[in-house]
Amino acid sequence: MPYPAKISVADIQRAALRILEDQGLEALSMRPLAEALGVRASSLYRHVAHREALLSLLSEEAAVQLRGALEGAAVSEAPGRPALEALSRAFLAFAQRRPQLYALMHLPRPPESGAGESQRLWQFVLGRVSRASGLPDDTAGTVALWAFLHGYVELERSGLFGLSGPAGGFERGLEALSGRHGLGVVPPRPESAG
Amino acid sequence: MPYPAKISVADIQRAALRILEDQGLEALSMRPLAEALGVRASSLYRHVAHREALLSLLSEEAAVQLRGALEGAAVSEAPGRPALEALSRAFLAFAQRRPQLYALMHLPRPPESGAGESQRLWQFVLGRVSRASGLPDDTAGTVALWAFLHGYVELERSGLFGLSGPAGGFERGLEALSGRHGLGVVPPRPESAG
DNA sequence: GTCTATAGCAGGATAGAC
DNA sequence: GTCTATCCTGCTATAGAC
Structure with missing residues (x-):
């Protein structure tokens, strides 16, 4: 049953904000962001179109x-x-x-x-x-x-x-x-x- | 006779300056820079230690x-x-x-x-x-x-x-x-x- | 001093199974 | 909606021949 969503856009935004403040913009890439959410990087693209949109x-x-x-x-x-x-x-x-x-x-x-x-x-x-x-x-x-x-x-x-x-x-x-x-x-x- | 130097530090600096102003900092990478000078990227490292030094x-x-x-x-x-x-x-x-x-x-x-x-x-x-x-x-x-x-x-x-x-x-x-x-x-x- | 070749890494993004 | 697998591109930098 992997069907219930593990993450939401708000989750992503929160995690991204944390990485941003802790490690800077350069460190805010899709793979570590996904990892912080307990998810694979490709899954993020179901919620945000691309990195730019996230920024x-x-x-x-x-x-x-x-x-x-x-x-x-x-x-x-x-x-x-x-x-x-x-x-x-x-x-x-x-x-x-x-x-x-x-x-x-x-x-x-x-x-x-x-x-x-x-x-x-x-x-x-x-x-x-x-x-x-x-x-x-x-x-x-x-x-x-x-x-x-x-x-x-x-x-x-x-x-x-x-x-x-x-x-x-x-x-x-x-x-x-x-x-x-x-x-x-x-x-x-x-x-x-x- | 490839021994006479084709480029100098001043040449590199000049070319880098041009790329910087024309295309921005992101575009200023070693390969295009070398190409602008008619040289391979690895040759640049004879004149500058690394990219940071150039910057x-x-x-x-x-x-x-x-x-x-x-x-x-x-x-x-x-x-x-x-x-x-x-x-x-x-x-x-x-x-x-x-x-x-x-x-x-x-x-x-x-x-x-x-x-x-x-x-x-x-x-x-x-x-x-x-x-x-x-x-x-x-x-x-x-x-x-x-x-x-x-x-x-x-x-x-x-x-x-x-x-x-x-x-x-x-x-x-x-x-x-x-x-x-x-x-x-x-x-x-x-x-x-x- | 320049070359070829290559190591090594990281990034964004997509295809297709489940 | 998430997964695995993978593509593709780009980068800095080094090894070793000439």
Whole structure:
């Protein structure tokens, strides 16, 4: 009775995620993945079309999880600069905590393929930045902040500022970008509040 | 008389560079590289120890060329904000013009291996940023600016802001980072000058 | 210094039995 | 839906003749 299914797409995704984070993208090949699931490699092709499709799945998952992390950090809804700082630190923390999953999001990918969750993520950040800057649809501000955050993550990962260390560069960039001459609007700062 | 050498390390480097830019890193394997040089793959190992060593060579070359591009752009020696803008635009132009070579610089690489040219590049940018900010050794400022530039390049390449386009995000970030509340010192602005 | 030949490995993917 | 068996392609790298 080998007929009841041993694995599902969700199983595959879970196992793939684990291999990805533990051993990196290169190690995520069909045979070890199948082995982790107690199954032969050829069986995987009943559930996913090919490896690329699997990576697309994971890329979507990455966008979902990052958005989740950002939403979680934005609970303290103080608008303006503090909100952008909280958002930024959550972004950095996520990228540091799940480097492989984060990196997967940025693989060159066919333009429209599953851009769904990636778009939702973008929209979320756009909303936060726009609220902070006071501009109705602050795409430029979002691009600027996002570029800084992503670049910082990448440089740290690649070890480019290895010798000196970041040396406060994160705070410096954040200050410049989220300060009132960057993106931030002057926070309300009601005098009656504690 | 097959004894006179048909190829040199410089030849290999040149051919590799060409393949890299034309077809990407994946396509840069020993067999096609050898073929481009009119030689068998095994012959390459007389000149380079292995593929990794070749990539290190190219990585160094990338740092040299990027530094060259930045130096070239910094000829108009107006200090302060305009200098940082010129530097930044040259950085962006280089990364866009030679995307594969640029990307090669950021591969995770053994810490000290050939960090020579990479270090010289860093020192050069550090010098420019420090001059602009007026701080003696503005590592934080350099990290912040570099992170922004690199992140912008990477996001553009990966197509993450595909739908909206960058929408002026480069200028926005540059303004925030190089403006007087970012890195830039108030430029001398002598009242007597035109 | 270059050649032929080959070892050795790993990967994605398919055919067809059960 | 999973299995066994297998194809095919690609890669780095080495041995040994000339």
